[in-house]
Amino acid sequence: MDFNLFWSSLGPMLLGAIKGTIPLSLASFVLGLLIALIIAVMRISSNKLASGVGRAYVSIIRGTPLLVQLFVIFYGLPAIGVKLDPWPSAIIAFSLNVGGYAAEIIRAAILSVPRGQWEAGHMIGMSRNQTLLRIILPQAARVSVPPLSNTFISLVKDTSLASLILVTELFRVAQQVAAFSREFMLLYLEAALIYWVICLVLSTAQTRVEKRLDRYVAH
């Protein structure tokens, strides 16, 4: 193996992670959670239209490949006059995708909070929305951290698909260097290593968040 190439390519790849993979993941995850929260609340709504739309959204997102979603937005939308740059396309596709998966996680977490908590919220005079925000969601958050962390870690790796719509992120840098040097094994393993390290950091962060949210639960 050519270790000189390993070291000389490490800088550009890390830059790809810092300027591409990481901000793309963060932005998509935050937006995705917002979408997920809205969809989850729609799904548990007693309004048939709202819950129907929520269900359809989740079904479409989970029932179609992420790569196809990405291509529809970047290569498909221009056909109807919507021409988006690679970055906005990627952020839209990834956040819509995360929204669908995380909506189910949040919905299940909300439903896992005992009914007595809703009743206690109403008893002290809170409306449905107040109870949801102040009583139910904080408790649902604790339950949903492990599955949401999974979603986030998957997302970090999925952002490599953005290389196919010309976003300069970690994997696209690896592809470019490999095409030039023909050292595929080395460079793709190097890319894999960097993804792995990012995910290790995320797993550690997950443990910390869980501990923090566990402070009011019996051990």
Added chain:
Amino acid sequence: MLPTDTEAVLQVRGLTKAFGSNTVLRGIDLVVPRGKVVALIGPSGSGKTTILRSLNGLEMPDAGKVTVGARDASTEQALTVDFGDAAASKKARAAEVAALRDRSAMVFQHYNLFPHKTVLQNVIEGPVQVQKRPRSEVVAEAEKLLARVGLADKRDAYPFELSGGQQQRVGIVRALALKPQLLLFDEPTSALDPELVDDVLAVIKELADEGWTMVIVTHELAFARQTADEVVFMDGGVVVERGPASQVLRNPKEERTQAFVRRLLHEI
């Protein structure tokens, strides 16, 4: 704060409620004068808890009228919700029930404290977030109430750190902090270990002596005898017998009441 007049704080007329084909309330009447304590007793499934939950808007009765008196007759009026009035829209009904709920506070069988909030946060949540009262004033009151039930040092503890009896006393303080007209207790000691029951009952007895208006669903007949002004025995969704505690519990007239009282006393 002590009431002086005897006007009714709660009036219930013809309350009915069915869950599907199962009718749990078949026309309940109930009057609770200011400062009085009414104990609802009866076998499980007799509808006692459903009455209480209807008063706090946790169940929607099918028909009947509920009136809760004003805190201060000079600024407020008694509030009546007519559940049989089908004309009311869903939204209007919800607003009526919310107004009704504001006048009462409930203590739950399983406490239902907010596990992610400390004892103090549990108590002040309603007064600060819903009633929008100044936080410093509410905290001072909450601390006084917690001290009264012997939990001053648990102010910053989370519910999981407390025993069942302590949690239920926090539940009572949370209800008191709302300054309700009417306190509703739903089997407040049924989920407690036997040795913790007395502490909680002592607190409730003290509130009764202090003049709070209360409706208590309970299986503790000895407690009902000591605390309640009136005992209402229910079975199958109707009131079978009612009267002064000593009479209903010592010399019940109705056969069903006799059988129920005998059975509970034998258990003990």
